[in-house]
Amino acid sequence: xxxxxxxxxxxxxxxxxxxxxxxxxxxxxxxxxxxxxxxxxxxxxxxxxxxxxxxxxxxxxxxxxxxxxxxxxxxxxxxxxxxxxxxxxxxxxxxxxxxxxxxxxxxxxxxxxxxxxxxxxxxxxxxxxxxxxxxxxxxxxxxxxxxx
Numbered sequence: 001x002x003x004x005x006x007x008x009x010x011x012x013x014x015x016x017x018x019x020x021x022x023x024x025x026x027x028x029x030x031x032x033x034x035x036x037x038x039x040x041x042x043x044x045x046x047x048x049x050x051x052x053x054x055x056x057x058x059x060x061x062x063x064x065x066x067x068x069x070x071x072x073x074x075x076x077x078x079x080x081x082x083x084x085x086x087x088x089x090x091x092x093x094x095x096x097x098x099x100x101x102x103x104x105x106x107x108x109x110x111x112x113x114x115x116x117x118x119x120x121x122x123x124x125x126x127x128x129x130x131x132x133x134x135x136x137x138x139x140x141x142x143x144x145x146x147x148x
Contacts, residue, residue, distance in 0.1 A: 018046040021055055021094070024087050028080055029073070038072035039064025044101045048094060055094035058101035066100040073098040 026043045033041065038061065045058040061069040077096045085093040 014048050014050070014052075017052065017088075017090075018048045018055070020088070021048070021084065022046040022057075024084060025057060025080060025096075028083050029076075032080065032083070033072055033076055035063070037064070038069040041069055041073065044104070052090075052092045052094050054097060056097050056099055058099055060101050060104050070098055070100055 022043050022045065025046070029038075029041055029043070040062040042060050042062075043057060044060055047056045047058075048054070057073075059069065059073065077098065081093060081096055084096075
């Protein structure tokens, strides 16, 4: 009898574990991280590496600067990892890497631009071009398009 490899399903073990980590971390952050320092932190997603060694934890924050919240979360990452180890009962608990989630602010900015563009009587030249810079490493294009 031969063994057949099963295809990894999109909602497989990796996704279930990521969802469980997000749920548990949300509870732990609420209890362990001071709101006065980090603000109101909301976890928006967790991505696990294939070997479960690393987890990128995306968050949004209200009431504090994202950099301050990220610093507070990184400071507590080791402690949160140890608490997660006690809760999950799995062989490899991932190292936590916190990253501010820019999708919400980019979506709001895009929605605002669309609203401005759809306002009757507003010319296209009156609407600011582009979204707020999301990737500081990305080279900027010159204004007006291509150089010539």
